[in-house]
Amino acid sequence: MTSLLRGLSSILPTRKNARASPPDRPKPPRICPGERTWPELLRAPPDAIRRKAAILFIDLSGFTGVSERIGLDGTLAILADFYGIVETTVLDEGGVVLNYLGDGALVAFGGGPECEDARSAVQAALRLLDRVSDWISRQPEHRALAGVRIGAHVGEVLVARLGGVAHRPMTILGDNVNVASRLLELAPARGSAIVFSKPLLDAAGPALPEGAQQLLRAGRLAAIRGRSERLVVHIWTGTSMC
Numbered sequence: 001m002t003s004l005l006r007g008l009s010s011i012l013p014t015r016k017n018a019r020a021s022p023p024d025r026p027k028p029p030r031i032c033p034g035e036r037t038w039p040e041l042l043r044a045p046p047d048a049i050r051r052k053a054a055i056l057f058i059d060l061s062g063f064t065g066v067s068e069r070i071g072l073d074g075t076l077a078i079l080a081d082f083y084g085i086v087e088t089t090v091l092d093e094g095g096v097v098l099n100y101l102g103d104g105a106l107v108a109f110g111g112g113p114e115c116e117d118a119r120s121a122v123q124a125a126l127r128l129l130d131r132v133s134d135w136i137s138r139q140p141e142h143r144a145l146a147g148v149r150i151g152a153h154v155g156e157v158l159v160a161r162l163g164g165v166a167h168r169p170m171t172i173l174g175d176n177v178n179v180a181s182r183l184l185e186l187a188p189a190r191g192s193a194i195v196f197s198k199p200l201l202d203a204a205g206p207a208l209p210e211g212a213q214q215l216l217r218a219g220r221l222a223a224i225r226g227r228s229e230r231l232v233v234h235i236w237t238g239t240s241m242c
């Protein structure tokens with residue numbers, strides 16, 4: 001009997017162990033997004049640094065109408081899935097998700113040579129288009145979602161911690177960030193599309209991923225809301241160039 005009790009005691013959790021967290025529970029990250037890409041911000045000061053970066057603004061098209069019908073729990077489920085797709089795709093290409101903005105996200109690639117960052121941004125945008133379309137097609141309740149729209153640009157930005165005393169997340173700002181945001185507005189209102197700026201594709205150069213070279217062979221001069229200077233853009237819908 002004594003040996004039996006001793007054996008059971010080695011298997012059953014003690015009171016102390018019972019309260020412990022499961023050993024495989026993921027620990028929260030100790031650094032904020034972007035600090036691996038811009039490690040200078042781990043040192044104090046500076047509060048901000050100038051960097052060349054490729055920028056993506058991402059928007060889940062049709063989400064507002066869908067969320068009106070599915071309620072809070074359904075909205076949470078869709079956003080959790082969507083954010084997961086965005087994060088996995090961006091991290092796979094070496095980028096960082098700086099902010100989730102409702103049904104969208106702000107993404108940057110800025111840790112390497114400009115041509116590599118530009119190529120990674122193009123590749124991430126193309127893969128997001130495919131992965132989100134596949135996700136929507138496999139979920140009948142998501143069919144009302146129209147796809148993902150992306151504005152993609154490159155240029156110098158200010159990488160900074162910005163906010164109040166209690167909360168100062170990392171972000172990027174400047175004219176080139178504004179341009180990337182405005183490019184998103186040029187995408188068709190329905191369906192999936194990426195609006196690439198010519199500077200981004202020029203920066204990617206011959207390093208563009210296979211299948212994307214045709215992007216360099218079409219473009220149009222577009223007015224950018226709020227800016228006096230127009231910009232050559234390439235609109236990719238997954239099947240054709242506009």
